[in-house]
Amino acid sequence: MLLTNNLGYPRVGAFRELKKANEAYWAKKISAEELLAVGQKIREGNWKTQQEAGIDLIPSNDFSFYDQVLDLSLTVGNIPTQYQSLLKKDDKGYNLDLYYAMARGFQQDGVDVTALEMTKWFDTNYHYIVPEFVKDQTFTLTSEKSINEYNEAKNLGIETKPVLLGPITYLLIGKEKEAGFNRIDLIDKLVPVYEAILSKLAAAGAKYIQLDEPYLALDITAETRALYARVYEKLAAAAKDVKLIVATYFEALKDNEETAVNLPIHALHIDLVRGPQQLDTLLAKVPASLTLSLGVVEGRNIWKNDYEKSLQQIQKAVDTLGKDRVWVAPSSSLLHVPFDLENEDNEESLPKAVKNWLAFAKQKLAEVKDLAILAEGDVSTLTAERFEANKAAAEDRRTSTLIHKPEVKDRTANITDDDATRTSPFAARKDAQQTLFNLPAFPTTTIGSFPQTKDVRKWRADLKKGLITQAQYDKEIAEETERTIRLQEQLDIDVLVHGEFERNDMVEYFGEQLAGYAFTKNGWVQSYGSRCVKPPVIYGDVYRPADMTVRWSSFAQTLTNRPVKGMLTGPVTILQWSFVRNDQPRETTTYQIALAILDEVQALEKAGIKIIQIDEPAIREGLPLRKSDQQAYLDWAVRAFRVSSSNVADDTQIHTHMCYSEFNDIIEDIAAMDADVITIETSRSQMELLDAFAADFKYPNDIGPGVYDIHSPRVPSTEEMVELLRKAKAVVPAEQLWVNPDCGLKTRAWPETKAALESMVEAAKILRAE
Numbered sequence: 001m002l003l004t005n006n007l008g009y010p011r012v013g014a015f016r017e018l019k020k021a022n023e024a025y026w027a028k029k030i031s032a033e034e035l036l037a038v039g040q041k042i043r044e045g046n047w048k049t050q051q052e053a054g055i056d057l058i059p060s061n062d063f064s065f066y067d068q069v070l071d072l073s074l075t076v077g078n079i080p081t082q083y084q085s086l087l088k089k090d091d092k093g094y095n096l097d098l099y100y101a102m103a104r105g106f107q108q109d110g111v112d113v114t115a116l117e118m119t120k121w122f123d124t125n126y127h128y129i130v131p132e133f134v135k136d137q138t139f140t141l142t143s144e145k146s147i148n149e150y151n152e153a154k155n156l157g158i159e160t161k162p163v164l165l166g167p168i169t170y171l172l173i174g175k176e177k178e179a180g181f182n183r184i185d186l187i188d189k190l191v192p193v194y195e196a197i198l199s200k201l202a203a204a205g206a207k208y209i210q211l212d213e214p215y216l217a218l219d220i221t222a223e224t225r226a227l228y229a230r231v232y233e234k235l236a237a238a239a240k241d242v243k244l245i246v247a248t249y250f251e252a253l254k255d256n257e258e259t260a261v262n263l264p265i266h267a268l269h270i271d272l273v274r275g276p277q278q279l280d281t282l283l284a285k286v287p288a289s290l291t292l293s294l295g296v297v298e299g300r301n302i303w304k305n306d307y308e309k310s311l312q313q314i315q316k317a318v319d320t321l322g323k324d325r326v327w328v329a330p331s332s333s334l335l336h337v338p339f340d341l342e343n344e345d346n347e348e349s350l351p352k353a354v355k356n357w358l359a360f361a362k363q364k365l366a367e368v369k370d371l372a373i374l375a376e377g378d379v380s381t382l383t384a385e386r387f388e389a390n391k392a393a394a395e396d397r398r399t400s401t402l403i404h405k406p407e408v409k410d411r412t413a414n415i416t417d418d419d420a421t422r423t424s425p426f427a428a429r430k431d432a433q434q435t436l437f438n439l440p441a442f443p444t445t446t447i448g449s450f451p452q453t454k455d456v457r458k459w460r461a462d463l464k465k466g467l468i469t470q471a472q473y474d475k476e477i478a479e480e481t482e483r484t485i486r487l488q489e490q491l492d493i494d495v496l497v498h499g500e501f502e503r504n505d506m507v508e509y510f511g512e513q514l515a516g517y518a519f520t521k522n523g524w525v526q527s528y529g530s531r532c533v534k535p536p537v538i539y540g541d542v543y544r545p546a547d548m549t550v551r552w553s554s555f556a557q558t559l560t561n562r563p564v565k566g567m568l569t570g571p572v573t574i575l576q577w578s579f580v581r582n583d584q585p586r587e588t589t590t591y592q593i594a595l596a597i598l599d600e601v602q603a604l605e606k607a608g609i610k611i612i613q614i615d616e617p618a619i620r621e622g623l624p625l626r627k628s629d630q631q632a633y634l635d636w637a638v639r640a641f642r643v644s645s646s647n648v649a650d651d652t653q654i655h656t657h658m659c660y661s662e663f664n665d666i667i668e669d670i671a672a673m674d675a676d677v678i679t680i681e682t683s684r685s686q687m688e689l690l691d692a693f694a695a696d697f698k699y700p701n702d703i704g705p706g707v708y709d710i711h712s713p714r715v716p717s718t719e720e721m722v723e724l725l726r727k728a729k730a731v732v733p734a735e736q737l738w739v740n741p742d743c744g745l746k747t748r749a750w751p752e753t754k755a756a757l758e759s760m761v762e763a764a765k766i767l768r769a770e
């Protein structure tokens with residue numbers, strides 16, 4: 001019997017119930033009990049959905065109120081000192097005060113702590129709370145969440161497979177908070193806590209336990225490989241009769257295959273979407289004791305599975321291992337895809353034909369089950385019909401006229417080096433731009449968005465529901481934009497922005513206007529904590545049928561004599577934060593988007609917008625996980641940005657912006673983007689990041705290192721910002737420096753925004769006087 005195995009399920013709820021409950025709880029509008037009840041309801045719904053879909057191995061402990069890595073930190077008692085006063089003696093489940101203090105910071109009752117750092121989960125747009133380790137780190141089993149949730153499901157009559165991030169990956173994704181040790185050396189202190197959890201789960205009756213070890217699919221050292229063998233011996237012993245599953249995903253095992261197949265575990269999960277070629281090499285190595293879980297249904301994208309192709313893979317595995325040692329599964333947790341395609345009913349944004357090519361989380365469960373039944377060979381008429389429908393959808397997509405636009409393909413194929421090169425070198429452009437703009441030293445600017453208040457979102461929601469007219473909506477947006485221009489003038493900012501009030505999201509907004517794109521009503525995916533995104537869907541060749549941003553940018557420019565920056569999202573970020581077609585290379589799609597953005601850049605230029613920012617915050621996130629693949633990506637990613645930004649006059653000033661990034665290792669590629677000005681997030685690391693911009697390789701163009709953290713409502717003092725700017729000036733020549741916040745201000749409220757910007761402008765003036 002081929003079993004079906006699911007690795008994890010989305011947890012924000014079909015209509016973002018968890019987001020709403022969390023935010024209501026934080027605003028003290030609902031009680032802890034009410035919040036916990038929402039979580040319980042989501043878990044129960046998810047388990048039942050999976051049970052009804054016929055999934056054999058249903059995950060538990062994949063639910064989280066904020067982040068599963070933070071859950072694990074509490075599970076193993078890794079609570080940094082500053083939060084420990086919030087720990088209660090009998091903490092066995094959720095201690096919400098402690099939990100949210102670590103996630104979001106806490107200011108109350110004499111406690112004043114900032115949040116823990118947050119960073120990207122591998123190459124996804126999901127962000128986790130980074131575990132911090134100290135030299136004398138200790139671990140103790142603290143939260144019993146995984147055991148409680150296993151029992152909770154059992155009480156509902158549902159047998160589940162508890163899921164935990166494995167101990168080696170947990171250490172590797174964290175960071176050392178002090179010098180003098182390596183966090184991986186803490187493993188012998190950590191393993192006993194895992195042993196304790198495994199014993200408790202075994203005692204509770206668990207039959208399977210899944211330990212996620214995505215690091216087994218990354219570049220690791222020989223020592224780490226040896227550690228895997230040693231650690232899993234211990235865990236297997238502690239698990240006794242419970243069958244251990246190690247899950248890998250997002251990459252192929254490659255040089256870690258030997259290590260992985262020889263772990264003393266029951267089953268190994270592999271990602272056959274990211275690493276289809278590994279099946280052959282693995283099948284030759286798998287020992288007789290090991291079961292393979294085949295990740296054939298993509299957990300990172302929304303296309304229907306190609307049953308014929310998957311069945312070939314499954315059949316190959318069955319031929320070698322037999323039906324009892326092959327499981328069918330999604331490639332990764334389904335956390336990264338939206339909940340249910342059946343909640344989409346808007347044919348204008350998601351045409352029926354396109355919808356027929358898609359599968360969201362719930363549909364993917366059905367695909368996994370279909371594949372297991374089909375591979376079993378015991379096919380009912382219903383499954384046979386579903387197989388035929390699957391083939392028909394694949395055929396329809398292959399031949400659809402909605403997808404292919406010869407003009408777009410031609411234009412993309414004919415991009416030349418000239419198209420990716422500015423007319424003059426930076427020095428000449430800088431002179432021409434200075435003549436035009438005559439900006440002071442340390443020019444001040446912001447990153448684009450201003451507060452997206454409840455009102456702004458309500459206008460848009462009301463417009464969509466037909467409660468207000470387009471004219472009423474436009475009037476509100478115009479007034480908000482005008483107020484923001486006036487405020488920036490009053491604050492004496494040098495280069496203004498229009499505020500981005502008309503945008504729901506910096507990627508979805510462009511997706512809604514570009515051809516080749518569909519978008520959803522409820523296709524929410526968690527980005528971090530309660531924040532979600534609705535990635536638009538690229539299904540066909542992309543082009544720009546009409547101006548996208550000219551109207552609001554020109555309007556803002558008519559209001560003032562100061563330059564207003566045009567504000568665009570770059571091709572790599574638009575790609576990275578969309579669901580991307582899988583019928584052509586990502587590179588090709590990116591070039592199509594780059595040309596569409598270029599068209600918009602030129603339209604803005606024509607309309608008299610002479611400073612244009614093209615945001616690329618996701619350029620680092622798109623970096624392949626394996627080192628050997630990285631340079632090829634960087635080459636086309638940088639070139640795509642250059643295609644979008646090069647065909648302009650010398651005195652048109654191109655800005656770019658990046659955040660959530662570590663640049664040290666890719667600084668030369670960032671320089672190769674050749675933006676006239678780059679604004680980056682640096683304040684949280686106290687300008688540490690600038691070291692990269694000033695090391696042996698000197699960053700040649702202008703830089704705006706962020707002088708304050710926009711993720712916190714805290715208002716920084718002028719002195720703090722002056723200090724940071726002095727630090728910056730010590731490593732980067734003053735003529736190259738701009739003054740700006742770390743990122744856009746959309747998640748902030750107005751009072752702190754005004755206060756912080758006032759201090760920021762004052763700081764710039766102090767630097768000028770020096």
Ligand SMILES: Nc1nc2c(c(=O)[nH]1)N[C@@H](CNc1ccc(C(=O)N[C@@H](CCC(=O)N[C@@H](CCC(=O)N[C@@H](CCC(=O)O)C(=O)O)C(=O)O)C(=O)O)cc1)CN2
Pocket residue numbers: 125454457458460461462503504505506507508527528530531532533534577747
């Ligand atoms: N795509 C993307 N990825 C990103 C970022 C980003 O900005 N975009 N930033 C980084 C951090 N990630 C973030 C992700 C999301 C949000 C964010 O603020 N998301 C909003 C949703 C944004 C949105 O789509 N808003 C829509 C829908 C708003 C909404 O919720 N409307 C209400 C109705 C409102 C009312 O009636 O009052 C509803 O539908 O129920 C709009 O403004 O139109 C949220 O979760 O709250 C912030 C940062 C990295 N990744």
Ligand code: MET
Pocket residue numbers: 447448449506567615617657659743744745746
């Ligand atoms: C995540 S980067 C955000 C850039 C965008 N222009 C903004 O200010 O919101």
Ligand SMILES: [Zn+2]
Pocket residue numbers: 447617657658659742743744
């Ligand atoms: Zn940013």
